Each structure stands twice: as C-alpha cells, then as structure tokens.
Amino acid sequence: MQKIGVFVCWCGSNIAATVDVKAVVDAVSHEPGVVYATDYQYMCSEGGQSQIRQAIKDFGLTGIVVCSCSPRMHESTFRKTAISAGLNPYMVEIANIREQCSWIHKDREDATEKAIILARTAVAKLNLNRPLTPGESPVVKRALVIGGGIAGIQSALDIAEAGYEVDIVEKSPTIGGKMAQLDKTFPTLDCAACILTPKMVDAASNENINLYTYSEVEDVSGFVGNFTVKIRKKARSINADICSGCGVCTEKCPSRKAKDEFNMGLSNRGAIYIPFAQAIPNVPVIDREQCIKFKTGKCGLCEMNCPAGAIDFKQQDELVERQYGAIIVATGFKPISLENFDEFSYSQCPDVITSLELERIMNAAGPTKGKLLRPSDNTPPRTMVFVQCVGSRDTSGCGKTYCSKICCMYTAKHAMLIKEKYPDIDVHVFYIDVRTPGKNFDEFYRRAVEEYGVNYIKGMVGKVAERNGKLLVQGSDLLADDQIIIEADMVVLATAIEPDESARNLATMLTASIDTNDFFTEAHPKLRPVESPTAGVYLSGVCQGPKDIPETVAQASAAAAKVIGLLAKDKLRSNPCVASSNEMLCNGCSTCENVCPYGAISYVSKEIRSAGKMEVRRVAEVNEAICQGCGACTVVCPSGAMDLKGFTNKQIMAEVDAICR
Amino acid sequence: MQRIFGLIKDRVGALLADGTVDRVIGWEKGEFLYDHTPAIFNAEDDLVDLVYDGFCASNLSKYLIDESKKDGKILALLKPCDTYNFNQLIKEHRINRDNVYVLGIECRGMLDIDKIRALGIKGIEKVEEQGDELYIQTIYGDKTCKRNEVLLEKCINCKGKEHVAYDELVTSGEDIPQVESNRFEDVEKLEAMTSDERFAFWRGELSKCIRCNACRNVCPICSCVECVFDNKDSVVASKANTDEFEENLFHIIRAFHVAGRCTDCGECSRVCPQGIPLHLLNRKIIKDINEFYGEYQAGQDTNSLGPLTDFTKEDVEPSIITEKGGEK
Numbered sequence: 001m002q003k004i005g006v007f008v009c010w011c012g013s014n015i016a017a018t019v020d021v022k023a024v025v026d027a028v029s030h031e032p033g034v035v036y037a038t039d040y041q042y043m044c045s046e047g048g049q050s051q052i053r054q055a056i057k058d059f060g061l062t063g064i065v066v067c068s069c070s071p072r073m074h075e076s077t078f079r080k081t082a083i084s085a086g087l088n089p090y091m092v093e094i095a096n097i098r099e100q101c102s103w104i105h106k107d108r109e110d111a112t113e114k115a116i117i118l119a120r121t122a123v124a125k126l127n128l129n130r131p132l133t134p135g136e137s138p139v140v141k142r143a144l145v146i147g148g149g150i151a152g153i154q155s156a157l158d159i160a161e162a163g164y165e166v167d168i169v170e171k172s173p174t175i176g177g178k179m180a181q182l183d184k185t186f187p188t189l190d191c192a193a194c195i196l197t198p199k200m201v202d203a204a205s206n207e208n209i210n211l212y213t214y215s216e217v218e219d220v221s222g223f224v225g226n227f228t229v230k231i232r233k234k235a236r237s238i239n240a241d242i243c244s245g246c247g248v249c250t251e252k253c254p255s256r257k258a259k260d261e262f263n264m265g266l267s268n269r270g271a272i273y274i275p276f277a278q279a280i281p282n283v284p285v286i287d288r289e290q291c292i293k294f295k296t297g298k299c300g301l302c303e304m305n306c307p308a309g310a311i312d313f314k315q316q317d318e319l320v321e322r323q324y325g326a327i328i329v330a331t332g333f334k335p336i337s338l339e340n341f342d343e344f345s346y347s348q349c350p351d352v353i354t355s356l357e358l359e360r361i362m363n364a365a366g367p368t369k370g371k372l373l374r375p376s377d378n379t380p381p382r383t384m385v386f387v388q389c390v391g392s393r394d395t396s397g398c399g400k401t402y403c404s405k406i407c408c409m410y411t412a413k414h415a416m417l418i419k420e421k422y423p424d425i426d427v428h429v430f431y432i433d434v435r436t437p438g439k440n441f442d443e444f445y446r447r448a449v450e451e452y453g454v455n456y457i458k459g460m461v462g463k464v465a466e467r468n469g470k471l472l473v474q475g476s477d478l479l480a481d482d483q484i485i486i487e488a489d490m491v492v493l494a495t496a497i498e499p500d501e502s503a504r505n506l507a508t509m510l511t512a513s514i515d516t517n518d519f520f521t522e523a524h525p526k527l528r529p530v531e532s533p534t535a536g537v538y539l540s541g542v543c544q545g546p547k548d549i550p551e552t553v554a555q556a557s558a559a560a561a562k563v564i565g566l567l568a569k570d571k572l573r574s575n576p577c578v579a580s581s582n583e584m585l586c587n588g589c590s591t592c593e594n595v596c597p598y599g600a601i602s603y604v605s606k607e608i609r610s611a612g613k614m615e616v617r618r619v620a621e622v623n624e625a626i627c628q629g630c631g632a633c634t635v636v637c638p639s640g641a642m643d644l645k646g647f648t649n650k651q652i653m654a655e656v657d658a659i660c661r
Numbered sequence: 662m663q664r665i666f667g668l669i670k671d672r673v674g675a676l677l678a679d680g681t682v683d684r685v686i687g688w689e690k691g692e693f694l695y696d697h698t699p700a701i702f703n704a705e706d707d708l709v710d711l712v713y714d715g716f717c718a719s720n721l722s723k724y725l726i727d728e729s730k731k732d733g734k735i736l737a738l739l740k741p742c743d744t745y746n747f748n749q750l751i752k753e754h755r756i757n758r759d760n761v762y763v764l765g766i767e768c769r770g771m772l773d774i775d776k777i778r779a780l781g782i783k784g785i786e787k788v789e790e791q792g793d794e795l796y797i798q799t800i801y802g803d804k805t806c807k808r809n810e811v812l813l814e815k816c817i818n819c820k821g822k823e824h825v826a827y828d829e830l831v832t833s834g835e836d837i838p839q840v841e842s843n844r845f846e847d848v849e850k851l852e853a854m855t856s857d858e859r860f861a862f863w864r865g866e867l868s869k870c871i872r873c874n875a876c877r878n879v880c881p882i883c884s885c886v887e888c889v890f891d892n893k894d895s896v897v898a899s900k901a902n903t904d905e906f907e908e909n910l911f912h913i914i915r916a917f918h919v920a921g922r923c924t925d926c927g928e929c930s931r932v933c934p935q936g937i938p939l940h941l942l943n944r945k946i947i948k949d950i951n952e953f954y955g956e957y958q959a960g961q962d963t964n965s966l967g968p969l970t971d972f973t974k975e976d977v978e979p980s981i982i983t984e985k986g987g988e989k
C-alpha cells in the first residue's frame with residue numbers, strides 16, 4: 001500500500017478564487033492510500049516545496065500528488081523536490097486544477113467538484129505507480145539545419161562558432177533564401193545583398209559547416225541525440241569539385257525558355273544556370289527538363305565550352321546517410337498563389353505584380369537592372385497603387401486568416417524607395433490597418449506618409465481592370481465613406497505568405513507538429529518558442545510563423561543556443577517511461593512494430609512455457625534506448641501484451657474509474 | 662456438389678499417398694446433417710469420413726495456427742473466403758506457411774438451415790444439391806427449393822469465387838452464379854437511425870448475448886495467445902463480467918481489436934446461438950475504413966500495412982471524419 005501525500009496549491013487566487021481548496025483537501029484525504037493532505041498559497045515557492053519535503057520525511061510518504069498548474073509548467077519542479085527528499089521522481093503525480101479547471105470554469109461549486117475528481121484520479125493512478133530509473137544515451141555531436149535561408153545560415157554559423165559540426169540541407173541550388181531576392185530592407189534600408197552575402201560566404205568557408213545544396217531530406221529516424229537522416233543530393237549534372245564557376249556554360253546555352261525563379265519569372269534563364277551572381281556554391285546546375293541535350297540528345301554546347309570539363313550529363317542523384325544529435329527546421333515560406341483572387345486581375349495583367357516581384361524589379365541585378373518599368377511595355381509608371389493584406393486576415397476562405405506581419409512594413413518601404421528615386425510618381429496604398437510594432441517601425445511608416453507624401457487610403461480594393469493600357473483600381477475609402485477609382489500604371493499586391501510546401505511532409509518525417517496553416521508549432525508558445533514538441537527538433541525563421549529578418553535572426557540564434565546546449569552534453573538521460581511487451585501474452589503479430597514511429601520494436605524467437613508445455617514463439621522486444629514512450633504500440637496491441645511504464649493500461653483504467661465513480 | 666467433392670477427395674488422397682502432405686484438415690459429419698465439423702485426417706483410409714457440401718461453412722484457417730507448428734505438412738481445404746483469413750494470419754506471423762499445403766476448393770455458397778426451415782420445410786432427413794436446385798427429403802415427403810434462396814448471410818455477400826492464397830486449386834469448371842447484393846445495405850440503415858435509436862438497437866441485440874464466447878472462439882482473427890477477456894490482470898475482463906452494460910462492451914472492444922483485420926468472413930454471426938448480427942459492427946468499421954482511407958480488404962495480400970496501422974499524408978483529417986461518418 002502506498003502512503004500518499006496530497007498538496008493542493010492556491011496559485012494565489014488563480015486556483016483558490018474558483019476552487020474551494022479546503023474542500024479538495026478534505027475530500028481527497030479520505031481516498032485510499034492518502035495519509036496526509038494540505039493546501040498552500042504557492043506550492044512551487046521555496047516555502048511550498050519545503051513543506052512537501054518535510055511531509056515526505058515526517059509521514060514516510062511513498063508518493064505525492066500536487067494539485068496545481070499543468071505538468072508542463074511545474075512537473076519537473078516537483079520531481080526535483082521529491083528527489084531532494086529521497087523520493088523517486090516518478091512517484092510524483094500532478095493534478096492540473098488550474099488550466100483544466102479553475103481557469104476555464106466560473107461556477108465555484110462545479111469547479112470544486114471537478115478539482116476533487118481530478119485529485120482523486122491522480123491518487124488512483126499514483127496507487128499503481130512504481131519507481132522508475134532513467135537510462136542514458138549518447139549524443140552525436142553534429143547538427144542538421146534544414147533550409148538555407150537567413151534563418152538556417154544564422155543558426156548554422158552560431159553552432160559552428162561554438163565548435164560543433166553543422167550540415168545545411170538546402171533544396172534549391174544556392175543558399176540565401178528569400179532575403180537574397182530582396183532589394184533593400186526595412187527599417188534601415190540597407191541593401192539585402194550587402195548584409196546577406198558576407199554571411200553566405202562565412203557559412204561556405206567555415207570548416208565546421210558542410211553545405212548540401214540542391215539536396216533534400218528523404219528520411220529521418222532515431223531520436224534526440226541520435227537521429228539518422230537520409231539526404232538526397234540531386235544530380236546537378238556538374239562535377240562541383242572541378243567547376244571553377246566561370247559561367248561560360250551559362251552564356252553558351254542556347255535554351256532560353258525557362259522562367260528565372262530568382263527573378264520571380266520576370267526574365268528567362270538558360271537550361272544551365274547559376275541562380276544569381278553571388279550564389280553559394282558558385283556552381284551551375286542543369287535543369288534537365290529544359291536542357292536540349294536531355295530532351296533531344298543533341299547540343300552539349302556547355303560541355304564543349306567548359307574549360308574545366310566539369311559537365312557531367314550522366315551524374316546520378318546521390319544518397320547520403322548521416323547521424324545528427326539535433327535538427328533545426330528553417331524551411332521558410334513562399335507567397336501564396338493568387339488563383340483565388342481574380343478581382344485583382346493578377347493572371348491577366350502583367351502590370352499587376354506581387355511585392356516580391358517588385359523587389360526584383362527594383363534590384364540593380366534584377367530583370368530591369370533596377371529601373372522601375374512596367375513589365376507590359378517597359379515604360380516608367382506615373383501612378384502606382386499598393387494593396388495590402390492580399391490574402392491575409394482573410395475570413396472568406398480564399399486566403400489565410402492570419403496576418404502575414406511583414407507586408408505593412410515592406411509596403412511602406414517600397415512606397416518610400418519609389419518616392420525617393422522617382423518623386424513624380426503618385427503612390428497610393430490601400431490598407432485595412434497599418435501595423436507597425438517593432439523598434440523604429442512606426443517612425444519608419446510615418447516617414448513614408450509625412451516626409452514622402454505617400455497617400456494611405458483606409459479601405460480595400462474591390463476590382464482591378466485593364467482599360468486602354470491603364471489599370472482601373474476600384475476601391476473604397478472608408479474614412480471619407482466614398483467609392484474611388486484610381487487610374488494606375490502598376491498595381492502591387494502585398495501577397496500573404498505561407499510555409500514552404502515541403503513543411504507537411506517534413507513534419508511527418510520529423511514527427512514534429514504543424515498547425516492548421518502548416519506552420520511548425522512550438523513546444524510552448526511562450527516559454528519554449530524555438531523548440532518543437534519533438535525532443536531534439538528546433539525551429540528557426542518563418543517556418544514557425546511570419547516574421548521579418550531581425551526576428552528571424554534572433555530566433556535562429558536562440559535555436560542555435562538550444563542546440564549548442566544539447567550538443568555540449570555527452571549523454572542524455574532517457575525517459576524511463578518506455579514500452580515493454582509481456583512475452584507470455586505476445587502474439588508476435590508485428591502490429592506494434594508497424595506503428596512504432598521510432599523503429600524501437602524487433603522480434604526474437606523464444607521458448608515459452610505455457611499451460612504446461614514448451615513452445616517456441618515469436619515475441620516482441622522493445623529497445624529501451626530507442627523507445628520514446630509515445631504509447632502507439634500499446635493501443636494497437638490487441639492482447640494487451642504491450643504496456644507503457646508510468647502509463648500502464650491498469651493505471652489509465654484506474655484513472656477512468658476514478659473519474660466515472 | 663457431388664462432382665466437386667469427388668475431385669477433392671481424389672486429389673487429397675493422392676497428395677497423402679505421394680507424401681506431399683502428412684495430414685489433412687477438412688470436415689466430417691457432425692451430430693446433425695447440417696453441422697459438419699472440422700476434423701483432422703491422418704491417413705488415406707480415414708478419408709471415408711471426409712465430407713464437402715453446402716454445410717461446410719466453418720472456416721478452417723484458424724486451426725492452422727496450431728497445426729502449422731506441429732511436425733510435418735498439413736493440407737488445408739480452404740474455400741475462397743477462408744483464404745482471406747489465411748493471408749491475414751500469415752501477415753500476422755501466426756501460421757508457418759512452410760508447413761501448410763493449401764488446396765483451394767470451389768464453393769457455390771453455403772446453406773442456412775434456418776432459411777430452409779423458414780420456407781416451411783420441416784423434418785429434414787437429407788439435402789441433395791444439384792446445381793442451383795436443392796432436393797430435400799423430409800419425413801413429410803420430398804421438397805425442393807432454389808439454392809440462392811437459402812444461402813447464409815455471409816455467402817449472399819460473398820467476396821467472390823477467387824482464392825487469394827493456394828498451392829493448388831480444385832474446380833469443376835462449372836459456372837457459379839453470383840447473387841446480387843449490397844453488403845453495406847444494413848449498415849446504411851443503422852447509419853440512418855438517430856443515435857438514440859441506434860443505441861437502443863444495439864442494447865437490444867447485445868443484451869441477448871449469453872457470453873458463450875462462440876463468436877470469439879470461431880473468429881480466425883481473435884486468435885490471441887491469451888485474450889484480454891481471459892486475462893484476470895487485464896482489468897477489461899473483470900469489468901466486462903461485473904456489469905450488464907459493460908458486458909455489451911465486450912463486443913465493442915472485440916470489434917475494435919479486429920478493426921482493419923476482420924475479413925468479413927461472417928463466422929461470428931453464423932455461430933452466434935442468439936442470432937446477434939455481429940457482422941454489422943464489423944461492417945460498419947469496414948465501411949468507415951473504406952471511406953476514410955480508401956477501399957481495403959483485409960487478407961487480400963500478406964504484406965500491405967493495415968489501414969489503421971499505417972500513416973499516410975492522404976489520411977483523413979478529423980474534420981472529414983465528422984463530415985463523412987457518425988452524426989451527420
């Protein structure tokens with residue numbers, strides 16, 4: 001029989017205002033096994049903890065129940081308290097009477113009744129707890145960063161600086177991400193390339209960093225400290241070891257039909273190309289769908305002209321398998337497709353463009369060499385209209401319900417840069433709200449309005465239509481309560497952003513979770529913002545939620561700090577709540593093996609004596625170093641052979657019974 | 662039926678004689694003319710007791726779990742539908758395939774004695790099957806009826822006449838007419854009920870259960886080394902025995918344990934002495950699986966992952982589940 005102590009926390013008034021804590025103490029003290037019950041204002045405080053320690057000693061407690069906040073908050077605190085009083089930490093149960101009770105109920109009587117039920121449920125479970133001892137597992141001292149945008153680059157640089165090896169896997173031919181496509185960046189208006197390319201070079205030259213560009217993660221197995229990752233290095237059709245990056249091949253290539261992705265399709269590129277001048281690695285790639293040699297067998301001009309003899313049409317994809325202790329996801333974003341937004345005539349009118357396209361047009365290395373010209377006829381515009389929130393904060397179902405966060409600022413940036421360079425252009429901005437929280441952000445926006453005379457109109461655009469080479473923009477001016485029509489030469493849509501399309505697939509491989517919009521979710525939105533709920537997987541940049549460069553870089557360094565903290569350890573304590581199979585009951589059916597996401601289950605043939613006779617049976621065995629205690633196997637096992645320590649079927653049944661009593 | 666029986670008997674005899682197999686599992690006459698029971702034949706001479714006719718519904722695949730562990734090779738007579746369970750058991754590593762010789766045998770559909778009686782045919786002494794006709798001798802004189810009128814429920818909704826596993830097939834070459842049917846018809850009726858009506862329906866049916874365990878014992882999927890309902894430590898067992906409502910949950914739990922594995926062989930319903938339509942529980946789950954995860958037939962092969970133990974990116978999201986099934 002256990003000797004259980006129950007400690008009911010008031011959490012100041014957080015719990016005590018809604019739950020009658022004395023009534024909980026009173027009710028629970030009659031539960032089987034309970035020898036001591038008390039309440040206190042703040043159980044987690046030093047005073048509260050020392051009461052717990054004292055009671056463990058005075059009453060010889062074999063287990064404690066703390067009725068308090070969520071175990072996510074303080075389970076580890078109270079486990080440490082238990083250890084310091086000589087109690088096994090797995091003899092601690094938390095009844096969450098705050099998040100799951102006092103915070104969500106108004107009626108004191110109902111809340112008290114529920115708190116009592118939650119408390120007695122924890123007691124019922126604790127009566128069946130057994131002390132557990134964690135094992136240890138080694139840490140592979142290398143990190144993987146998936147995505148080579150500014151987020152991935154920054155995380156990798158920080159980890160490498162701390163002395164650990166890092167690999168970056170980038171799916172496109174170069175690192176740099178979206179930032180490489182930007183012209184100037186708010187709020188300081190320094191040129192993106194000037195601040196990004198040195199970092200790209202640092203990453204390439206750092207001996208602790210290894211770049212896998214034009215590569216993708218194909219499979220992930222293992223667990224924190226010891227992931228095994230399969231990386232597919234797609235065939236570039238170039239021998240990168242001998243290519244000098246001279247670029248002769250890209251000039252000679254006669255195929256010119258492919259849309260240049262880096263210029264957002266505003267110009268064409270060859271079948272063999274280097275995305276942009278400062279690309280890293282500075283090695284071309286052959287787009288096999290466009291290459292005439294691959295399509296017809298004839299051509300090979302690049303091969304003939306390459307002074308290094310680096311072209312290799314026969315190159316195959318290469319699969320690499322490597323071990324990592326930690327993984328950072330930094331897969332970034334893309335602008336949404338505008339197919340649901342016919343009203344803006346984006347697909348019909350070349351002069352209706354997205355903001356990212358405008359970045360390319362304004363960029364000196366862009367399709368117009370930095371001159372602001374209309375894509376339709378290469379003439380300079382006189383009047384420009386910007387539309388904010390295209391597909392953001394959209395509850396109609398066509399776009400995204402969230403705020404893309406960066407559009408207000410970059411639209412102000414665009415308007416200001418245009419006014420600065422071409423003061424005669426009229427610039428109008430349609431907005432729902434202008435949101436500029438952030439250091440020096442509101443000042444930045446006010447400069448656009450006050451100094452540069454950008455015309456901000458509160459209201460949405462209903463329709464854009466082309467007439468006689470002009471774009472008629474119909475919108476509402478909510479402040480003047482008026483419908484207006486502007487005859488514009490160019491319309492720029494501040495298009496909502498969404499996670500890269502690979503997020504979902506990657507989340508499945510990593511067993512990390514994503515939200516309904518496919519943004520990766522953090523382990524705790526406030527307290528663990530750069531960790532995913534899966535141990536050893538961290539989040540960096542826009543893949544976790546919309547953010548600008550300063551925020552991205554801050555998060556990237558935070559994720560790196562977490563990784564460094566992990567890699568600094570030689571061994572990790574493993575979770576003792578692992579599965580094990582009762583060989584007397586196991587059918588050897590492989591069902592558990594099929595569902596185990598970590599590959600922790602294997603089979604052995606064993607002689608088993610049952611009902612008086614010996615029999616050789618195939619039975620399941622769990623590798624405790626690999627098992628993460630997810631419990632999937634215990635649910636699919638029909639015969640109940642599989643059970644999870646710390647959460648046994650019996651314990652869960654006891655909890656259900658205590659609730660239903 | 663006589664003809665195919667002759668062909669089977671000849672082949673079984675030959676395989677025993679030439680040493681291909683050491684034992685045979687088939688059927689012998691039971692206490693009544695309509696309850697042929699599974700039996701093991703160790704020698705050619707014993708085959709005089711072998712029978713095969715419209716009353717050999719029982720599925721022999723389950724017996725192979727134990728039989729295939731013994732020394733020597735056993736020949737199993739499997740009807741098309743039985744081979745699905747055979748495959749499922751292979752997939753779950755329960756049968757040692759090397760020790761089994763599957764003789765796939767032709768099946769015209771098995772007969773339901775209660776349906777024959779329901780036609781007013783009583784005092785039955787002998788049933789003779791000739792093609793699609795049944796000639797029945799009774800103490801009141803000779804009667805006839807159409808075979809298709811008196812098929813077992815599971816045979817009306819037959820999965821087809823193809824064997825999905827065999828070492829050798831024995832067929833007569835005759836045409837076998839298929840009965841037109843929609844196996845989910847009754848499930849759809851249940852789905853159309855309000856949840857109260859459905860609850861009342863199942864309470865009514867399940868409370869007839871006398872816990873004889875016949876359904877579980879006959880089920881080739883319910884072949885656990887030790888069933889949770891026989892395991893005192895499992896908590897489930899003691900609960901199911903204490904309270905009449907929880908006892909109903911025996912069936913719900915069993916249905917979940919066989920979910921994604923049940924081949925819809927219909928044995929559970931066939932053997933239930935209380936006439937409880939257990940197959941409707943299983944079929945509801947099969948129907949849901951088909952709708953949520955794509956058409957799936959358990960036992961179709963021996964290597965695919967079952968829909969409930971496999972995760973794909975095409976799996977339904979919770980919102981679609983509520984849209985497609987349950988309360989509309």
Ligand SMILES: Cc1cc2nc3c(=O)[nH]c(=O)nc-3n(C[C@H](O)[C@H](O)[C@H](O)COP(=O)(O)OP(=O)(O)OC[C@H]3O[C@@H](n4cnc5c(N)ncnc54)[C@H](O)[C@@H]3O)c2cc1C
Pocket residue numbers: 146147148149150151152169170171172174175176177178179182184185186187215216217330331332333334355356359406410413497500502503506540541542543547548549550552
């Ligand atoms: C029009 C526009 C203007 C902007 N202007 C500014 C500005 O002025 N100032 C500012 O602070 N911010 C600005 N931003 C925001 C800025 O672009 C982002 O904050 C920043 O790029 C985020 O970096 P990231 O690394 O998270 O994502 P990304 O830049 O998207 O990088 C992600 C990288 O991961 C790669 N990747 C994706 N999936 C995979 C995969 N499965 N495997 C391998 N690699 C993968 C991608 O190819 C890409 O290289 C602007 C954004 C837009 C759209």
Ligand code: SF4
Pocket residue numbers: 578579595596597598599600601622626627628629630631632633634644
């Ligand atoms: S609890 Fe089971 S399914 Fe989960 S990791 Fe452990 S062995 Fe695998």
Ligand code: SF4
Pocket residue numbers: 581585586587588589590591592593619620636637638639640641642
């Ligand atoms: S699911 Fe259960 S019975 Fe089947 S192999 Fe695993 S532990 Fe054994």
Ligand code: SF4
Pocket residue numbers: 876879880881882883919922923924925926927928929930940943
């Ligand atoms: S549950 Fe019934 S229908 Fe399904 S396999 Fe078992 S006996 Fe056959």
Ligand code: SF4
Pocket residue numbers: 638639640877882883884885887888889890914915918919
């Ligand atoms: S009811 Fe469940 S535990 Fe019992 S035999 Fe069937 S599958 Fe196994």
Ligand code: SF4
Pocket residue numbers: 869870871872873874875876877929932933934935936937939
């Ligand atoms: S065969 Fe029928 S009566 Fe017997 S346990 Fe199964 S459902 Fe109950």
